[in-house]
Amino acid sequence: MGRASVCATFDVPMQVPARHRVTFTRDVFDPGNPALAQALSGSARCIAFVDDGVAEAHPQLAVALGRSLAARPGMPELCGVERVPGGERAKAGMDVPDRVVRATVDHRIDRQSCVIAIGGGAVLDAVGFGAAIAHRGCRLVRLPTTVLSQDDAGMAVKNGINLGRRKNYVGTFAVPHAVICDEAFLESTPEWSWIGGFSEAVKIALLRDPALLAHIERDAAAIRARDMHAAMTVIVRSAELHWRHIALGGDPFETQSARPLDHGHWLAHRLEGLTDGALPHGQAVAIGIAVDTAYAANAGMLAPAEADRVMSVLRALSLPTSHPLLSDPDALVAGLEEFREHLGGRLTITLLRAVGDPVDVHELDERLLRGAIASLAG
Ligand SMILES: NC(=O)c1ccc[n+]([C@@H]2O[C@H](COP(=O)([O-])OP(=O)(O)OC[C@H]3O[C@@H](n4cnc5c(N)ncnc54)[C@H](O)[C@@H]3O)[C@@H](O)[C@H]2O)c1
Ligand SMILES: [Zn+2]
Incomplete structure (x- = not known):
């Protein structure tokens, strides 16, 4: 007789608790605007990565972010504001995620600290991937800056980069800590x-x-003419429908x-x-x-x-x-x-x-x- 083997099977449904917080606002860096403070509360440190297209169009952004945090008590220390390439260049390999990971080491960004990603969907994807793999997941605060990233991509609970021509081949699913959509960013987006x-x-x-x-x-016609009220009504509703599907749709x-x-x-x-x-x-x-x-x-x-x-x-x-x-x-x-x-x-x-x-x-x-x-x- 052989020795009895010890066999066991454990099989229970498991739920991963998460909140998917999205805010639409205007002038997020205005010290009177509570959206950023709410997203960053409880974090000791943070670091921001900015799409270079956004940085060009908003040269005062880094200063405004710093002032906004300094103006409120209890805000995290801002350890740096770094520019990253905008558009698909951000996703052309591991450069951007590597920079994010290295920055979390250099600036002691721990799992309760925040990586802030400011940019179009490509930058959110690439910076978000870096934030998701550093410490197996730091808090990611997304500030989407294009129509597509506010009405769709920014609501996603995934990130990624391209592997050659294979789009989004490398990435993870990760729920962002907070998403703040500031309509003022949309004013500088190119027509296409x-x-x-x-x-x-x-x-x-x-x-x-x-x-x-x-x-x-x-x-x-009003949307084409960039009437912000007409546009935002559509963008917010589209975002809500995408968000509902992701957060409540069961998959x-x-x-x-x-x-x-x-x-x-x-x-x-x-x-x-x-x-x-x-x-x-x-x-x-x-x-x-x-x-x-x-x-x-x-x-x-x-x-x-x-x-x-x-x-x-x-x-x-x-x-x-x-x-x-x-x-x-x-x-x-x-x-x-x-x-x-x-x-x-x-x-x-x-x-x-x-x-x-x-x-x-x-x-x-x-x-x-x-x-x-x-x-x-x-
Ligand atoms: N994670 C997801 O589920 C998901 C969903 C949909 C799309 N995406 C990804 O999103 C990407 C497309 O994103 P996108 O349409 O936001 O464009 P984008 O990120 O490619 O940006 C387009 C260009 O606009 C510039 N830009 C961005 N914001 C600006 C601003 N406010 N003012 C001036 N210039 C600005 C950028 O520098 C870039 O040159 C694709 O990589 C796509 O795969 C991801
Ligand atoms: Zn799409």
Whole structure:
């Protein structure tokens, strides 16, 4: 007789407690504004990393941040304000996360101290990755500075950098300590960035909120003209819908292969890859939505009048619905398999049956897809 082995299985559902705090405000560094103080309270030290595009447009930012902390009792010591490259350059390898990790060592930023990331979605992703791996997670306070990062990316509970052409291949899921969206930053964003960010608001309106779509349709001209009230109404609602899905939708760390908010994204990812990032994410999403809409209409899922409505709202915002690469359908159709790999399971594409009525499909008819692409080419 052999010795009895000691076997045991432990299997209990586990919940990780977290809060996802998001504030929309204006003039965050005004000493009378409580948002930053609330986010930083309880931290002894902090260090800030600023997108260089933001630093150029707001040369007084470091001084204003320092003054804002000095003006209030009990605020953390500001150990430094460092510039990092803005846009996809921030995510082109480990440079930015390495700098964040090294700074946490040099300035004794512990797990109760804060890393403050100020910038567009790319800088938030790269700095956030560094903050997530230093000490296995320091507090990250995000200040998103573009439309896209305020109406979508800043609400995310993930971060990452690119591995060559593989976007966001290296990263972690991590809930930020706080997110503060200051509308004043949006005033200095370049035109393409301003408009591009609204494609994510159109996307979520199509999926979840017909009233938001009607609002965008009504205010498209005002949004294009940078009317801040019209824009912020849409941005805050879009952020709330993204936030609700992430915080309350039951799959914050994306363990399922369905990505209900990735409407239009299979093609967007492909176009961004094929253009080596020259086509910004927001514009790529608009083209992706247009192609998925044309497909759903060709497949008889979506009424032609609804499809026309989608195309019209994109055009009313000056978002693109076409691209020279649409004349190369072979290159685009290959994006479906790439997207399946990205989801890590069964291909799941979210299409529309009507505004506010999405449906997941697991394959696309290639003939109809090629027809949809051709109908928008040129
Ligand atoms: N973590 C997520 O879940 C998530 C979700 C969506 C998108 N993203 C990522 O977000 C990135 C796109 O972010 P984005 O659209 O915010 O653009 P971006 O971060 O690429 O920034 C675009 C440009 O705008 C500049 N800029 C930023 N704010 C500015 C300001 N206030 N004034 C002047 N210039 C400013 C930057 O320097 C940069 O040159 C992509 O890398 C994408 O993968 C992440
Ligand atoms: Zn997106």
